[in-house]
Amino acid sequence: MDMYSDITLTVNGESVTRCVESRTNLVDFLRYELGLTGSHVGCEHGVCGACTIRMDGRIVRGCLTLAAQAEGAEVWTIEGVSETNEIRPLQKAFVERNALQCGFCTPGMLLTIAELMERKPDASREEIREFISGNFCRCTGYQAIVDAVEIAREKGANS
Amino acid sequence: MKPAPFAYAKASTLEDALSLLAEHGDDARILAGGQSLMATLNMRLSAPQVLVDINRIDGLAGINDTGDALRIGAMTRHSDVETSDLIAQHAPLIAAAVDHIAHPAIRNRGTFGGSIAFADPAAELPACAMALDATMHIAGLNGERDVPAADFFEGLYETAIQPGEILTGVSIPKIADGWKSGFMELARRRGDYAIIGIAAQAKFDGSTFGDARLVYFNAGDRPVSTPQTAALLNGQGWSDDMAEKLAASLKRELDPPDDLNADGPMRKHLAGVLAKRVLGPMAGA
Numbered sequence: 001m002d003m004y005s006d007i008t009l010t011v012n013g014e015s016v017t018r019c020v021e022s023r024t025n026l027v028d029f030l031r032y033e034l035g036l037t038g039s040h041v042g043c044e045h046g047v048c049g050a051c052t053i054r055m056d057g058r059i060v061r062g063c064l065t066l067a068a069q070a071e072g073a074e075v076w077t078i079e080g081v082s083e084t085n086e087i088r089p090l091q092k093a094f095v096e097r098n099a100l101q102c103g104f105c106t107p108g109m110l111l112t113i114a115e116l117m118e119r120k121p122d123a124s125r126e127e128i129r130e131f132i133s134g135n136f137c138r139c140t141g142y143q144a145i146v147d148a149v150e151i152a153r154e155k156g157a158n159s
Numbered sequence: 160m161k162p163a164p165f166a167y168a169k170a171s172t173l174e175d176a177l178s179l180l181a182e183h184g185d186d187a188r189i190l191a192g193g194q195s196l197m198a199t200l201n202m203r204l205s206a207p208q209v210l211v212d213i214n215r216i217d218g219l220a221g222i223n224d225t226g227d228a229l230r231i232g233a234m235t236r237h238s239d240v241e242t243s244d245l246i247a248q249h250a251p252l253i254a255a256a257v258d259h260i261a262h263p264a265i266r267n268r269g270t271f272g273g274s275i276a277f278a279d280p281a282a283e284l285p286a287c288a289m290a291l292d293a294t295m296h297i298a299g300l301n302g303e304r305d306v307p308a309a310d311f312f313e314g315l316y317e318t319a320i321q322p323g324e325i326l327t328g329v330s331i332p333k334i335a336d337g338w339k340s341g342f343m344e345l346a347r348r349r350g351d352y353a354i355i356g357i358a359a360q361a362k363f364d365g366s367t368f369g370d371a372r373l374v375y376f377n378a379g380d381r382p383v384s385t386p387q388t389a390a391l392l393n394g395q396g397w398s399d400d401m402a403e404k405l406a407a408s409l410k411r412e413l414d415p416p417d418d419l420n421a422d423g424p425m426r427k428h429l430a431g432v433l434a435k436r437v438l439g440p441m442a443g444a
C-alpha cells in the first residue's frame with residue numbers, strides 16, 4: 001500500500017505499464033501520462049460525461065475511476081475506437097447531421113452511444129435521450145444527436 | 160479539482176479489507192463503485208488518508224436465489240441489477256427503481272451496497288429496501304450480523320454500519336403471489352436525484368388493498384415510511400375519495416425539508432400526487 005501504484009493495463013489494444021500517484025484518476029492518466037487527449041474533462045464530479053471511456057467493455061466515468069483501479073483492465077478511448085473503425089458509421093452520421101459543434105462532448109457522447117447501440121439496438125428516440133442523459137451537450141440541443149443515432153442504425157455497416 | 164493525496168490498498172479478501180480498516184481506523188474509507196466517494200474526494204469535501212478498495216474481493220458481487228429471498232452482494236453493479244432476470248422476476252420494485260439511478264456510465268460502476276451504505280435520503284434503493292423489509296448483512300472482525308432495514312437507516316448519511324465494518328450484501332424477500340409493487344419519482348431531468356419519490360408494495364384481494372407499505376425518498380433525513388397513511392388503504396379499493404384522503408393524511412404525516420428544488424409544502428403536495436399516480440394503477444384503476 002502506497003501513495004504510488006504500479007499498474008499494467010491495455011489501452012486501445014496496447015499494453016502499458018506505469019507508476020502513478022494513487023490519487024490519479026483514469027482520465028488524467030490517459031491525458032497527461034499517455035497523451036490521449038481525446039477524452040475530455042469537464043466537471044470532475046460525474047455530472048457532465050465528457051470523460052466517458054470504455055473499461056472492460058463498459059462505459060465509465062474517467063473522473064470517478066482511479067487509474068490504480070484499472071490495473072489489468074482493457075481500456076478503450078475515442079482514439080482507439082476511431083482507429084479500429086468500430087464507430088465509423090456513427091461518426092459519419094454525426095458529420096452528416098451536424099451533431100457536433102464545439103465537439104467538447106463528442107468523444108464521450110460517441111462512446112456512450114456505441115454502448116447504447118450494442119445494448120439497446122432498437123431504442124426509441126425517448127430511450128436514446130434517456131441513455132445519453134448523463135452526457136451534457138451545450139451546443140446542439142441533442143435533436144441532431146438523436147437523429148444521427150437513427151441514421152447510423154439505418155445505414156449500419158454499409159456506410 | 161483533484162483529490163488530496165491518499166494511499167490506496169486493494170483488498171483481496173473480506174478479512175484483508177476488515178484488517179486494513181482496523182489498522183487505519185478513522186483515516187480509512189471503503190472504496191466501492193466510487194460514484195459518490197470519488198466525487199466528494201475530487202471536490203475535497205473529504206480527505207481520507209487511505210482508500211480500501213473492495214472491488215477485487217471474490218464473492219462480494221452477484222445475485223443469488225436463497226429460497227424465499229434474493230441475496231444481492233454489496234459489490235453488484237447497478238447495471239447488473241438492471242439486467243438481472245432474478246430481480247425482474249422476484250423483486251419488481253427494485254427492477255422499476257434501478258434505472259432511475261443516475262446514468263448508464265454511473266450505473267456500470269456504482270454498486271447496490273454502496274447506495275445502501277451511503278444512505279443518501281434522496282436515493283432510490285434505501286427506500287425500496289425499507290418498503291421490502293430487506294435485511295442488511297454486515298461483516299466485522301468478530302463475524303457477520305444482520306440488521307433489518309427498519310433499524311438500519313439512522314439519519315442523514317447515517318446507518319447501523321459501525322466503523323471498521325463492511326456491508327457484504329442485502330437480502331430482499333421475493334414478492335409473493337397476490338402482491339404488487341409501484342415506483343415513481345419526480346425529477347427535473349432523467350438521472351437526477353428525485354425531488355421526491357415513492358416506493359410502494361401491497362397485497363391485493365381482487366382490487367382491495369392489504370398490508371400496504373409506502374416509503375418516500377427525499378422526504379426527510381432518511382427514507383420515510385408512512386404507516387398511518389398506508390393503513391387507510393387496507394381493506395379498501397381505489398377511488399377519487401381515497402386519493403384525497405391519502406393526500407390529506409400525507410400532509411399530516413410527512414415533514415419534508417426545504418431545498419433549492421422544492422420547499423416542504425410543495426413536497427407534501429407532490430407526495431399526494433405520487434400516491435395517486437402509483438396506487439391507482441396498482442389497484443387496476
Ligand SMILES: Cc1cc2nc3c(=O)[nH]c(=O)nc-3n(C[C@H](O)[C@H](O)[C@H](O)COP(=O)(O)OP(=O)(O)OC[C@H]3O[C@@H](n4cnc5c(N)ncnc54)[C@H](O)[C@@H]3O)c2cc1C
Nearest residue numbers: 046189191192193194195196261269270273274276282326
Ligand atoms: C452524477 C451522479 C448522479 C447520481 N444520481 C443518483 C441517483 O439519482 N440516485 C442514487 O441513488 N444515486 C445516484 N448517484 C450515486 C450512485 O448511485 C452511487 O453509485 C452510490 O450512491 C454509491 O455507490 P458506490 O458503489 O459508487 O459507492 P462509493 O462511492 O464507493 O462509496 C460511497 C460511500 O459508502 C461507503 N461504502 C461503499 N460500499 C460500502 C460497503 N460495502 N460497506 C460499507 N461502506 C461502504 C464508502 O466508504 C463511501 O463512504 C449519482 C452519482 C453521480 C455521480
Ligand code: FES
Nearest residue numbers: 042043044049063
Ligand atoms: S469530467 Fe467526468 S463527468 Fe464531468
Ligand code: FES
Nearest residue numbers: 101103137138139
Ligand atoms: S458539441 Fe459543444 S458541447 Fe456538444
